[in-house]
Amino acid sequence: MGGGVALGIPISLPYLRRSAFQFLSSGSPPAGVEGSPQLWFEFSEDNVLHIYAPKVEMGQGAHTALGQLAAEELELSWQNVRVHQSGTLIGPVDSFGTGGSSSVSGLYLPLRQLAANYRVMLKEAAEELTGSKLRLIDGVLVSSDGQEVTLADAARIEREWDEPKKDVRLKPSDHFKIIGKSVLRVDVKAKLTAEPVYGYDMRASSGTTYYGAVARSKVVGVTAKRVNTDVAISMQGVVRVVTQDDFVGVVAETRENAWDAAAAVEIDWDYTQTVDQSDIDAMLDPDSDDAIEVKRVGDPESLITSSEEVIVAEYSTPMAATAPLEPQSSFAEMDGDGIMRVRAPTQFPNQTAQAVARALGLEKERVDVTPTYLGGGFGRRQTVESALEAAILAFETSLPVHVGWTREEEFLLDRFRPPTKHVMRALLSDDGHVLALEHRQSSGDVLFSNFPSLAASVVGSDFGATRGMNPIYDIPNMSLYSHRAELPVSTSSWRGLGLLANTFATECFIDELAVIAGKDPLSFRMEHLTGEVGDRVRTVLEAVAGLASWPGISDNGSAMGVACCIDYGTIVAQIAEVKVENGDIRVTRVWAAMDSGLVVNPDGATNQVQGNIMWGIGSALKEAIVIKEGKPSTSNFGGYPLLRMDEAPDIVVDLIPSDRPPQGVGEPAIGPVPAAVANAVFAATSVRMRELPLTL
Amino acid sequence: MQLIINGNRHDIYSPDLDRKLLWVLRDELGLVGTRYGCGVGICGSCTVHVDGFPTRSCITPVGTLKAGSAILTVEGVMHNGRLHPVQQAFIDLQVPQCGWCMSGQMMSAVALLEVNPNPTREEIRVAMRNNYCRCGCYHRIMLAIERAAVLQ
Numbered sequence: 010m011g012g013g014v015a016l017g018i019p020i021s022l023p024y025l026r027r028s029a030f031q032f033l034s035s036g037s038p039p040a041g042v043e044g045s046p047q048l049w050f051e052f053s054e055d056n057v058l059h060i061y062a063p064k065v066e067m068g069q070g071a072h073t074a075l076g077q078l079a080a081e082e083l084e085l086s087w088q089n090v091r092v093h094q095s096g097t098l099i100g101p102v103d104s105f106g107t108g109g110s111s112s113v114s115g116l117y118l119p120l121r122q123l124a125a126n127y128r129v130m131l132k133e134a135a136e137e138l139t140g141s142k143l144r145l146i147d148g149v150l151v152s153s154d155g156q157e158v159t160l161a162d163a164a165r166i167e168r169e170w171d172e173p174k175k176d177v178r179l180k181p182s183d184h185f186k187i188i189g190k191s192v193l194r195v196d197v198k199a200k201l202t203a204e205p206v207y208g209y210d211m212r213a214s215s216g217t218t219y220y221g222a223v224a225r226s227k228v229v230g231v232t233a234k235r236v237n238t239d240v241a242i243s244m245q246g247v248v249r250v251v252t253q254d255d256f257v258g259v260v261a262e263t264r265e266n267a268w269d270a271a272a273a274v275e276i277d278w279d280y281t282q283t284v285d286q287s288d289i290d291a292m293l294d295p296d297s298d299d300a301i302e303v304k305r306v307g308d309p310e311s312l313i314t315s316s317e318e319v320i321v322a323e324y325s326t327p328m329a330a331t332a333p334l335e336p337q338s339s340f341a342e343m344d345g346d347g348i349m350r351v352r353a354p355t356q357f358p359n360q361t362a363q364a365v366a367r368a369l370g371l372e373k374e375r376v377d378v379t380p381t382y383l384g385g386g387f388g389r390r391q392t393v394e395s396a397l398e399a400a401i402l403a404f405e406t407s408l409p410v411h412v413g414w415t416r417e418e419e420f421l422l423d424r425f426r427p428p429t430k431h432v433m434r435a436l437l438s439d440d441g442h443v444l445a446l447e448h449r450q451s452s453g454d455v456l457f458s459n460f461p462s463l464a465a466s467v468v469g470s471d472f473g474a475t476r477g478m479n480p481i482y483d484i485p486n487m488s489l490y491s492h493r494a495e496l497p498v499s500t501s502s503w504r505g506l507g508l509l510a511n512t513f514a515t516e517c518f519i520d521e522l523a524v525i526a527g528k529d530p531l532s533f534r535m536e537h538l539t540g541e542v543g544d545r546v547r548t549v550l551e552a553v554a555g556l557a558s559w560p561g562i563s564d565n566g567s568a569m570g571v572a573c574c575i576d577y578g579t580i581v582a583q584i585a586e587v588k589v590e591n592g593d594i595r596v597t598r599v600w601a602a603m604d605s606g607l608v609v610n611p612d613g614a615t616n617q618v619q620g621n622i623m624w625g626i627g628s629a630l631k632e633a634i635v636i637k638e639g640k641p642s643t644s645n646f647g648g649y650p651l652l653r654m655d656e657a658p659d660i661v662v663d664l665i666p667s668d669r670p671p672q673g674v675g676e677p678a679i680g681p682v683p684a685a686v687a688n689a690v691f692a693a694t695s696v697r698m699r700e701l702p703l704t705l
Numbered sequence: 706m707q708l709i710i711n712g713n714r715h716d717i718y719s720p721d722l723d724r725k726l727l728w729v730l731r732d733e734l735g736l737v738g739t740r741y742g743c744g745v746g747i748c749g750s751c752t753v754h755v756d757g758f759p760t761r762s763c764i765t766p767v768g769t770l771k772a773g774s775a776i777l778t779v780e781g782v783m784h785n786g787r788l789h790p791v792q793q794a795f796i797d798l799q800v801p802q803c804g805w806c807m808s809g810q811m812m813s814a815v816a817l818l819e820v821n822p823n824p825t826r827e828e829i830r831v832a833m834r835n836n837y838c839r840c841g842c843y844h845r846i847m848l849a850i851e852r853a854a855v856l857q
Contacts, residue, residue, distance in 0.1 A: 068802030068840055193799065200804030201795050202788070203738025203780045207805065210737040220732075245720070264732055265724060334742045334750060334839040335805040384740070384805030385839050416743045612799055616842065620802055623841025646747040646837070655830040657843040 044101030045172065046127035049120075050079065052161035056148050058085055061095035063103035064112040065356055066196050067383035067390070069675045070613035071112040073194040075120060077187045077609050078113075082124035082180060083160065084145045087192045096379030097362040098348070106357035108391060108502065110577050110673025113609055117671045118179070125177040130170060131163040138166055182607065182668070191612035196382060206382040208354035208395075211340035213409035218340075219248060220264040221402040221412040222271035224257040225421065226278045228639030230497055233257075237275040244270045251405045258402050260410055268415065283639030284497045292494040293325075293430040295449040300492035301470045304479065307486035309445040313434050320435045322521055324514040324699045326683075327633040328453075329426040330641075330649055331503050335384020336419045341365075341399035342409035349376045349404065353396035354383040361393055365400045376400075388502030389424060391459070417644045425634055425641075426503030427453025427474065427496065431514035441526030443537060445486035448478060448515065452491065453500040455507055473502065477511035477680055481546050481575050482519070482537035498636055504624055505676040508576050509683060513701065516572035516684030521697065530688065531559055531571050545604055546573065549582045552602035552663050557584040566590060567597060570688025572681035578672035579605040583622070585658075585685035589693045592705045596626050596658040596686055601678060603662070606669035618662045618678040625682020627652040630702050706772045710734065711781030722768035726760075727751045729767055730778060738779040738808045742837065749836035752809040753778050759816040779808040782815060791815050794853035795846075802840035810836045814850045823854050 051059045060079050066072040072092040080090045095101055105111070132150060136143050141152035150158045182188070199206050212218045224241075226233070236257055238250045246266030251258045257274050261267040313319050339353035349371060355361040355378065362378040369376075383390055399412040414422075429452040436445040455473030470491035478489045523533035531554055538547050550573060553559075561569045566588050573582035586598040599622050608614045631650055635642045643649045683701055691697050696705065706722070708715050710730070721729055725744075730736045730753070742750035744763045751763040754777035755770065770776075782789040788796070791814045801807045810833070817824060817832045824832065829850050838846065 068804060070802075191799070193796075196804065197796055197799055197801060200801045200807055201792050201811070202783075203736070203778075203808060205737045207737075207740075209731075209741060212735075218732075263724070264728055332839060333805075334740075334748065334803065334837060336741065383803060385803045413741075416745070616799070616802055616845070619844055620841035623838075623843065645745050646743050647745065651748075651837050651839060652841070652843075653834045653837070654843040654846065655834040657830075657841070660844055 046123050046130065047170070048101045049123060050127055052164045054161055056159040056161040057089045057091060058083060058160070060090065060092045061100040062092055063095050063101045064116070065094065065107045065358070065380045065383060065386070067107070067356070067386035069617060070194055070610055071107060072196060073192065073613060074113045074609040075116060076195060077192060078117065078120045079124040081185060081187045082121050083128050085148050087187055089148055092195045094380050096377045097358050098374070098377040102359060104359060106360065106391065107386070108356050108388060110675040110677065114578070114671045114673055121179050122176050125179055126173050129173055129177045131160050134166045134168055135163040188609050189607065189611070191610055194610070194613060200382070207335055207384050208338045208340070208352060208381045209335055209384070209413055211352040211381060211411060213342060216409070219260050219262065219406070219408045219410050220267040221258055221260050221399055221410045222267035223398050223412070224259070224271045224274035224276060225418065226276065228280070228283055229421065229499065230282060230284055230639070231278045231280055233276050234279050235277040241270040241274045244273060248408070249406050250274070251402055253401070256401060258398060260402050260406050260408060264413055280639070282497070284636050286635045286637065289428060289496055289498065289636060292496055293428060293451040294492055294494070295430050295432040295451040297451065297492045300449060300451070300490040302488060303470050303475050303491050304487070304489040306484070309447050309486040309488045312436055312445040312486055313447060316436055318436065320437070320522065320525060322433050322518055322699060324431040324433065324517060326429045326510040326513060326701045327635065328428045328498070328500065329503060329628055329632045330420060330423050330634050331387045331389035332419065332649065332651065333383070333385025333387055333389055336414040336416050337390065337393055337395045338411065338413035339393060339396040339399040340409070340411045341396070341403035343403060343407060347375060349400055351376065351378045351396050351400055352381050353378060353393045354381050354390055355393040355396060356383070356386050356390040361396050364397055368397050369400060369404050387504045388506070391502055392424070394422070416646070420641050420644050420649070422499070423641070424458070424499045424501035427455060427500035429510040433514055433518040435518070435522055437522060437526055441528055443482065443484045443522060446480065446484045447488050449490045450475070450478065450492065450511065450514070451494050452507065452510070453494050453496040453498070455500065455502060457493065458499070458501045473506040475511070476506045477508035477574060477576060478515070480515055481542065481573070482534070483539040483543065484537065504621070505576070505679040508574065508676065508680040509625065509628060512572065512574045512680035513683045513687070516574070516681060517687050517699065520570070520684070520688045520691065529560065534571070534573065542575070546575070546580050549573065549580045549602045549604050549665055552665055553582040553584050553600050556600040556602065556661055556663055557586070559584060561586065566693060568689050568693035570685045570690070570692055572684035572688060574677065574680035576673060576677035576680055578669070579603060579674065579677040581678045581681055583678070583681045583685045585682070585689045587686060587689040587693055589690060589705065594630060594686070594690055594703060594705065595656070596630070599658045599682070599685070600661045601663070602665055603678060604665040604667050605674050605677070606667045606672040608664050608674070609671055611664055614664055614674045615662045617674050619660050621676065621678035622660055622682055623652050623657060625679050626658070626686065628701055629683035629686040633702055708770065708774055708776055710736070710776045711778060717767055722766070724767055726753070726762040726765045726767050726770070726776070730762060736778050736780050740805055740808055742805065747837070748806070749813060750806050750809040752812040752836065754812060754816060757819070759813050779812060782811070789815065790856035791818065791850070791853040794849040794856055798845050798849045798852060800842055800845040800849050802842055806836060806838045810838065810846055814853065817850070818854055818857065822857070824850070826851070
């Protein structure tokens, strides 16, 4: 049935879907944060501002950047600012969560506005108290005759606090003192001095901490038929075994006791449905008739089907593990007020709290989830199963319970980056321009794994899986199609979502077209940039070309490749230099230029670009998971080696100055990396590789 | 048996003797600075010093240690409340992102600088290659070790 909006104007479902894709691929994700200033800000007596942030800190610098935004409008020096994590019961609520590279871009204006309004509220209160006009200087309100009221004192004045009826004017960016500076990030010292700030560090506030573990199958996607806990319950240190419908958990005196007992629970599993990689590969079908059109310009199909000079190339990417270095864990205890208190490394605390409340049959107001620092998020911590597991065990036993996953559980129960296949088709004009381009992609679910199935039928294609498909080039005839492969393995958000796979296919193919057209790959890209966005991309490409001294032909077996992408308003261009020796690919240097709008913390942004490049090289050269006999091909790092320090390239990052507001920084730089490496390998060897990981 | 952990004597009784040093440090003694990444000695997050040698505590059963062994963890590298030059350098260059690998990185770095006070970049890369950093801070770690060599 074709959809129509309630206005009675027949808007077709495909139109709605294309609009959704356009918005979601180029607009900002929701920030979704609300709350009065007093929910966010608190002054201690020493006139230090304490900010309670609903966004989580996973090393991406969100807490620091948000602190900078507030400190700027409240005219505070950085040493007088602290940022704390707010929990779900008190403090500002974030209905979205931390992800999608949206924390700073989404809160840039709202948080500054909140802080500016609060500044005016405090100033007016102090002026009323003193009867004088006051100026705010470095945290203190001062009158011309020397009266002083600290912001902390002003905040304590007893009065009816009303927010300003009209939003206060924000500071112009040329007056910034803290925004745009690489201030010391608020989490650095704690992480380097062994402070207990992670999920795995959480323990009972008083008394004994107990440890929990869950009985698991060795393969994915099977169901339990029969459970026998007789052995487990008699093992050393075991306090309780909790058996529910689809959950068998153990509580014990030590972590190892719990792990051993969980492994000793005897379960008959129904193995009739074990999965094999060949099943998965067969389900990826880019040319499927069920593919959904996500964008169309002109009429590429007629041109392509009527020509004999169609250029076709197929690309693929494998599943990849998220592998945050800290395995997930959560701590839960029921406090004296009947509130279930959970500490968990969750990117989506509100959702975690809702899941806990639902599982325990508690009202939402009886569950508090306060995130810890995350030892890596990368999308995997969107769902933190250990929070539910710890809460169930704590609830059933009335004991404080810490459930820590093993690395083996992390690999077994990962929500992988889905595998993808791409078929790219194009036509070149006589003068070597792209006349028509078609990108047909097949992917496992990214965001659809979290959506109710109804939403899928409205939105059409998984906008997480199609992220990065929208080309930055001006191509007169273009179509993008996405086919949903409903795979029997768990796939979901992985850093950048579809950005890496789609940029790999697109930017390698563009490179192939450049070679066929007989043009330099960088110039070829430039020739297809038009309009305001095209101008910005050109600036970024020129910057990276300058950094790398492109084209950098060398005589020692090194060669360069270029790739670029736009993601959530951020433009990134990278050049990778590789050296190929004895069939070994080594990435020696990577240059990156990024226009992410105004950068709140340049050193923090640089750290993110560097990290994204390491991730991209890991995917380009090493990382792949296949399913063998129903389980992931590896249970630990021995079968999934990460990039090491002596394999890491030298990296040069150039942050392009911009007057646009802050755009995404946490993920965009991952996009171009594998394509840049593949293109460099082609330049070095004339071998075109279209599958990740790249193997000669 | 007795171990000397960061200068303090600790009596270890069975059944803790069968446990890996990592969990005795973290769960029994509350020294959570030593971290758990893989449990099979690959990632290096659990690196401590045993009698001066960098050791993977996640695969070291306590009972295999010599009685009276001196264990140094990240909590113990500070001297008289002052940060170790490696810690200071890691702070100065704002090295960590998620930070989970950093205790192990610093313990490996401290050990490196004790035997090679002025390592080249190549020597740093080789010595540190067995410490994973998933967030990709390798470049900064290398620069921080160079800086620590100067600071100490």
